[in-house]
Amino acid sequence: MEYEMIIWLEVHVRVKSKTKMLCSCKNAVALAPEPNINICPICSGFPGMLPQLNEEVVKLWLLWWMMMNCKINKVSRFDRKSYYYPDSPNAFQTTQLFDPIVGAGSVKTLVNWEEKNFWIHHMHLENDAGKLTHWGWKTLIDFNRAGSPLMEIVTDPVFTNAEDSVEFLREIQKLMRASKVSDADMDKGQMRCDVNLSIKPVGQEEFGIRTEHKNVNSFWAVSRVIASEYKRQLKIIKAWGVIDQETRGWDDDSGKSSSLRSKENAMDYRYFPEPDLLPIILSDDFIEETKKGIVEFPIERRIRYLKTHKLQPDDARLLTADYELSSYFEELFKLTNDAKKSCSYITTILLALIKDSEDEINISNLNFKVSQLAKVINLVNKDELSSTNSKLVIEELFNNWWNADEIIDSKKLRQKNDLSSLETIVDEVIKNNSKQVEDYRWWNENIFWFFVGQCMKASRWQGNPKIFNEILKKKL
Numbered sequence: 001m002e003y004e005m006i007i008w009l010e011v012h013v014r015v016k017s018k019t020k021m022l023c024s025c026k027n028a029v030a031l032a033p034e035p036n037i038n039i040c041p042i043c044s045g046f047p048g049m050l051p052q053l054n055e056e057v058v059k060l061w062l063l064w065w066m067m068m069n070c071k072i073n074k075v076s077r078f079d080r081k082s083y084y085y086p087d088s089p090n091a092f093q094t095t096q097l098f099d100p101i102v103g104a105g106s107v108k109t110l111v112n113w114e115e116k117n118f119w120i121h122h123m124h125l126e127n128d129a130g131k132l133t134h135w136g137w138k139t140l141i142d143f144n145r146a147g148s149p150l151m152e153i154v155t156d157p158v159f160t161n162a163e164d165s166v167e168f169l170r171e172i173q174k175l176m177r178a179s180k181v182s183d184a185d186m187d188k189g190q191m192r193c194d195v196n197l198s199i200k201p202v203g204q205e206e207f208g209i210r211t212e213h214k215n216v217n218s219f220w221a222v223s224r225v226i227a228s229e230y231k232r233q234l235k236i237i238k239a240w241g242v243i244d245q246e247t248r249g250w251d252d253d254s255g256k257s258s259s260l261r262s263k264e265n266a267m268d269y270r271y272f273p274e275p276d277l278l279p280i281i282l283s284d285d286f287i288e289e290t291k292k293g294i295v296e297f298p299i300e301r302r303i304r305y306l307k308t309h310k311l312q313p314d315d316a317r318l319l320t321a322d323y324e325l326s327s328y329f330e331e332l333f334k335l336t337n338d339a340k341k342s343c344s345y346i347t348t349i350l351l352a353l354i355k356d357s358e359d360e361i362n363i364s365n366l367n368f369k370v371s372q373l374a375k376v377i378n379l380v381n382k383d384e385l386s387s388t389n390s391k392l393v394i395e396e397l398f399n400n401w402w403n404a405d406e407i408i409d410s411k412k413l414r415q416k417n418d419l420s421s422l423e424t425i426v427d428e429v430i431k432n433n434s435k436q437v438e439d440y441r442w443w444n445e446n447i448f449w450f451f452v453g454q455c456m457k458a459s460r461w462q463g464n465p466k467i468f469n470e471i472l473k474k475k476l
């Protein structure tokens with residue numbers, strides 16, 4: 001019998017708001033320099049404290065939902081998920097179960113250049129717990145992170161392989177960055193993923209028993225978890241065994257998973273409506289205001305680069321992997337109207353300079369304006385600068401803050417296209433190399449490039465090689 005797997009994902013993303021979800025403490029998106037410095041009586045769970053919802057968090061949350069084409073519920077509520085653990089000072093988590101702010105939506109991506117849409121079941125907002133560090137027989141508690149807003153995106157069971165799952169996660173990451181809702185850096189714990197997987201005979205409608213892998217923290221690990229769990233379940237089923245519904249932990253070093261606990265049901269958490277927070281009622285004005293934050297989707301850009309600009313698939317992918325980079329490309333293209341050259345100057349020259357630079361330079365803090373790079377490309381297109389020299393000019397721009405014209409003039413790099421002065425140079429070269437001219441005429445056409453080289457040298461590399469070429473062909 002053939003088996004297939006069904007996967008759904010729960011993605012947790014740390015929202016990049018200035019302050020925490022229910023108090024005015026600084027939101028610890030990156031690691032704070034010291035433990036317990038961004039805390040107050042609300043987020044460390046003192047008795048009698050009343051939380052207050054952060055408007056910015058609701059706005060970022062709503063913005064993201066709008067970008068997913070989700071249905072927005074104008075009235076939504078928070079719930080309490082009760083559990084006791086030392087990292088949760090309130091002994092409950094503020095989350096949404098009964099009335100989340102949005103319903104279903106979808107994310108479009110490209111898998112092997114094929115457009116695919118993946119359905120999201122719902123999304124909800126909740127606050128994070130603190131961080132425990134076990135140190136010998138002691139446990140240290142840091143509440144800097146407690147109360148930070150998290151978004152949880154729960155997909156439908158729509159994935160049947162690892163490749164689709166990872167492409168979906170990559171698209172989520174790009175969208176988060178493009179809309180500035182989160183940096184979604186998996187290395188820094190700003191985005192992590194729970195993988196739910198079950199297998200069933202091909203064609204059977206009913207799903208098998210699922211397992212869940214918690215907190216998988218890289219794309220690579222997600223595809224490894226899927227491959228390994230599929231194999232494990234298949235082995236059990238083929239031996240007439242039964243899959244336990246359980247939560248499993250993944251060890252990236254050994255490439256193995258192990259059972260953590262049997263999976264809880266929602267009932268175990270005794271959810272009930274949060275009595276300390278009012279319902280969220282979204283006004284039309286608030287919704288309209290939030291809509292202004294919607295940006296062009298990275299996936300739409302990628303498809304446009306492929307279809308309209310005819311860029312290579314790898315280049316389109318590279319440019320849109322970083323939203324700032326694709327925005328830079330957009331600006332450059334507006335000034336040059338040459339998509340292919342704009343792309344190649346960014347991907348082959350500029351990114352190499354950024355990579356080799358010892359300073360912390362990235363595409364958004366370059367020393368020169370995008371108009372300077374556009375000028376270089378336009379001069380190349382007008383044959384006023386050779387492509388070899390254009391690289392020199394960009395290096396100077398990158399390192400020395402000059403403007404392109406000054407560099408070109410001071411280094412005498414402007415290409416000469418003036419026919420009569422180039423003709424004089426050709427005449428001179430032919431006159432001074434009479435033996436080679438004879439050779440060329442009688443038997444050795446291969447030395448043609450010798451004459452081009454001599455002309456370039458005589459013009460101090462400023463002559464246009466294409467024009468030299470034409471004159472030489474005529475005169476020789």
Ligand SMILES: [Zn+2]
Nearest residue numbers: 023025040043
């Ligand atoms: Zn606080």
